Amino acid sequence: MKIIIEPAKQLSVVYEKDIVIVGGGPGGLVAALASGRNGADTLLIEKYGFLGGMATAGLMTCFNGFRNQRPPNKLQTVKGIPQEIVMKLARLGGTTLDVPYEQEPRNLIEGDLPYAVGFDPEILKYVALKMLKEAGVGLMLHTYAVDSIVENNVIKGVIVENKSGRQAVLAKIIVDATGDGDMVAAAGAPFVKAEKTGGRMMGMSLMYRLANVHPEKITRSQGIVIKNTIVKWGAGISGRDGVDFEDLTQAEIEAREKTMAIVEDLKKKELGFEDSYLLETATNIGVRETRRFIGEYMVTEEDALKGARFDDVVAISSNPVPSYYGKRFFFDHEGFDVPYRSLVPKKIDNLLLAGRCVSAHQVPFQSLRSMAPLMAISQAAGTAAALCAKNNVTPRKLDVSKLQQILIKQNAELRQKI
Secondary structure, X not given: OOOOOOOOOOOEEEEEEEEEEEOOOHHHHHHHHHHHHOOOOEEEEOOOOOOOHHHOOOOOOEEEOOOOOOOOOOOOXXXXXXXXXXXXXXXXXXXXXXXXOOOOOOOHHHOOOOOEEEEOHHHHHHHHHHHHHHOOOEEEOOOEEEEEEEEOOEEEXXXXXXXXXXXXXXEEEEEEXXXXXXXXXXXXXXEEOOOOOOOOXXXXXXXXXXXXXXXXXXXXXXXXXXXXXXXXXXXXXXXXXOOXXXXXXXXXXXXXXXXXXXXXHHHHHOOOOOOOEEEEEOOOOEOOOOOEEOEOOOEOHHHHHHOOOOOOEEXXXXXXXXXXXXXXXXXXOOOEEEEHHXXXXXXXXXXXXXXXXXXXXXXXXXXXOOHHHHHHHHHHHHHHHHHHHHHOOOHHHOOHXXXXXXXXXXXXXXXXXX
16 A cells, blocks of 8 residues: 655644533533533534534434333433433424334423434434533534544644644543544544454444325334434445445445335335335434443443442443344343443543443443433533543543532432432
8 A cells, every 4th residue: 555644734723622522413412511511611523514413414313212111111311411402302393202112101291201202303403503502612513523632641632624724622621422432542542343244343324214204104113203204224234344434435335225225115015105205314324333442441241231330320321232142132120330430541641432432342332322321421421521621630530429419410310319
């Protein structure tokens, strides 16, 4: 392979902040809200011109995992900012319970959330911007974070590229909410990946939305229904790595070709779809699994199966394991704890993990990567970042009891009173 030596450049430092959150998906959105609300000067960097990530650009328009899908499911394990977002969506007519999951009915209007809540992605885009503005969070949209600035194993900031060129952004604490952990990997923190062959690594799929359907004829298992539209899972793609550009390119091509065929088949064969047409496909294919970072603690398969409790709990995941050795596995307990230590990567200081790239083995990862627990984890990450900046401590040395106190005051569910 040929190489080119890129000349050194002097980069303008466009921002110096307390906290920089990289990635504006559900995790980054919640982390930024938590950081801003806790008094930190916060900046959120996002590659699209809108927020929501896989929930909007990816058309994954269903928040899963607010509680167990099956009994025992008395405890709503995810509350706090994620619940607040759902309630704001509901008040604007932007939610639906017509989702493809079996679940017991709950009174959403009173804040008693079921396992899964569907939503309108356009309303989420609006709600996300409004909430961030109210929290005083700064935004860099249409901006890619492309590298980490690291000195002596301490992250100092990130390098970004946008229409204004290549720039630097500095911060006391960086929170990586990219899903793939791009900034953490660039900083040199250790990670693991499942093999992409043999069915180990979770596959990708392309979401799409059909209009002019007849909801009264469609069974609940068919997709996420809002008015006369339905969001469905398109072609599943396996054996591809979401952090390999060639694999991603081929996955997009294959998924889009297959999805068109699926849509035509639906119109011919499925009741309620005879007059439908393809309204939109996701901006990009949905990537479920890539890097999982090695933190101060890695949540294990045993932790997930037995419902482990930790003194440094900052979130709970009760979401089923979607592919536990080939089957959907439902817990016989009300979730396992996600400890703060799993948000702190090895080797690099002043860096926190948010979203699905936290430190976990594959079984617990498959559970906590769903959007509701993912957002709960991210609320903890954003709050922790703000506390670190305020008290001038590294994430590794943060007093977790103070973090837990704040999370509980902000309506997070930790199953303990402090």
